[in-house]
Amino acid sequence: LAKTTQPISMDSYEGQEVNITCSHNNIATNDYITWYQQFPSQGPRFIIQGYKTKVTNEVASLFIPADRKSSTLSLPRVSLSDTAVYYCLVGTPSYSGAGSYQLTFGKGTKLSVIP
Amino acid sequence: GAVVSQHPSWVICKSGTSVKIECRSLDFQATTMFWYRQFPKQSLMLMATSNEGSKATYEQGVEKDKFLINHASLTLSTLTVTSAHPEDSSFYICSAKPGTYSYEQYFGPGTRLTVT
Numbered sequence: 001l002a003k004t005t006q007p008i009s010m011d012s013y014e015g016q017e018v019n020i021t022c023s024h025n026n027i028a029t030n031d032y033i034t035w036y037q038q039f040p041s042q043g044p045r046f047i048i049q050g051y052k053t054k055v056t057n058e059v060a061s062l063f064i065p066a067d068r069k070s071s072t073l074s075l076p077r078v079s080l081s082d083t084a085v086y087y088c089l090v091g092t093p094s095y096s097g098a099g100s101y102q103l104t105f106g107k108g109t110k111l112s113v114i115p
Numbered sequence: 116g117a118v119v120s121q122h123p124s125w126v127i128c129k130s131g132t133s134v135k136i137e138c139r140s141l142d143f144q145a146t147t148m149f150w151y152r153q154f155p156k157q158s159l160m161l162m163a164t165s166n167e168g169s170k171a172t173y174e175q176g177v178e179k180d181k182f183l184i185n186h187a188s189l190t191l192s193t194l195t196v197t198s199a200h201p202e203d204s205s206f207y208i209c210s211a212k213p214g215t216y217s218y219e220q221y222f223g224p225g226t227r228l229t230v231t
Contacts, residue, residue: 036222043119043208043222044159087158103149103210103220105159 004088009110018075020109022088025069033064033071036087038108044087048073075111083113118142119211121223128199128230135195136226138209144189145211149220150182153206165192199230 005023012018024033032051036044048055050062050071061074075082085108118141128134138148147166151159163179165171165186173179183195192211196203208225 041206041225041227043121043210043225046219046221049219104161105151107158 003104004090004106006086006088006106006109008107009112011112011114012078013114014079015077018078018082018111020073020075020086020088020111021070022073023070024088024090027068027090031068031090033062033068034089034091034103035060035062035073036089038085038087044105047086078111078113080113080115083111085110117213117219117221119145119209119221119223121207121209121226123226124224125227126229128228130200130230131198133195133197134199134228135193136207136209136228138192138194138211138223140190140211140213140221143211143213145192145213146189147212148186148192149210149212150184150192150194151208151210153208153225155206159208162194196228199228201230204228204230 032049034049035047037047038044048057048060048062050064052064052068055062063072087105087108089103091103120139120141122137126134147164149164150162152162153159161174162177162182163171163173163184165184167186167189171184181197183197186192192209206225206227208222210220210222212220
């Protein structure tokens with residue numbers, strides 16, 4: 001399982017775009033990159049997932065360079081409700097038949113949005 | 116879609132007693148479910164992986180006789196904390212994966228366990 005490194009914390013003002021970068025130097029060929037958001041005392045919530053280049057959905061964009069050794073989660077125009085911990089995870093399903101897809105959570109990035 | 120529930124959402128028990136936590140996938144069948152533990156201000160730590168109809172696989176350092184996991188159906192997995200002690204107090208979160216080759220994983224809301 002590829003190890004990930006993220007900034008421990010970030011601050012941003014409301015309305016700004018926030019970019020959180022994650023390093024995963026030993027990402028494997030079959031690994032996907034997934035970002036989760038977690039509010040206190042809640043389970044993580046899926047934000048976005050990608051393999052290469054750029055992925056965009058209604059809440060975020062994910063930029064992945066060609067070497068895939070890093071990825072950047074972009075949150076447009078953050079609001080106070082985006083204050084949370086954001087986790088970057090790298091992994092791949094096991095095709096051995098067991099179907100396990102373990103997610104190893106790093107320390108995450110605590111994003112604080114300031115009014 | 117893809118909703119995972121946990122019950123109870125919080126529980127307080129006395130030291131030495133056992134507590135069962137349920138994890139259900141409400142609108143999909145989960146071939147694999149995972150159990151995590153999260154201490155305050157720390158990240159999630161994977162405890163075990165359970166596949167329907169087979170024994171759970173525990174992570175290193177997790178006592179399988181203390182944390183009993185049963186995945187009896189494609190929509191239900193249970194975690195039983197046996198002979199609970201105050202150090203078992205934590206936030207327990209389950210997640211479920213729809214399908215063998217799915218990259219997606221959906222998390223429950225978590226269960227806060229306090230052992231007095």
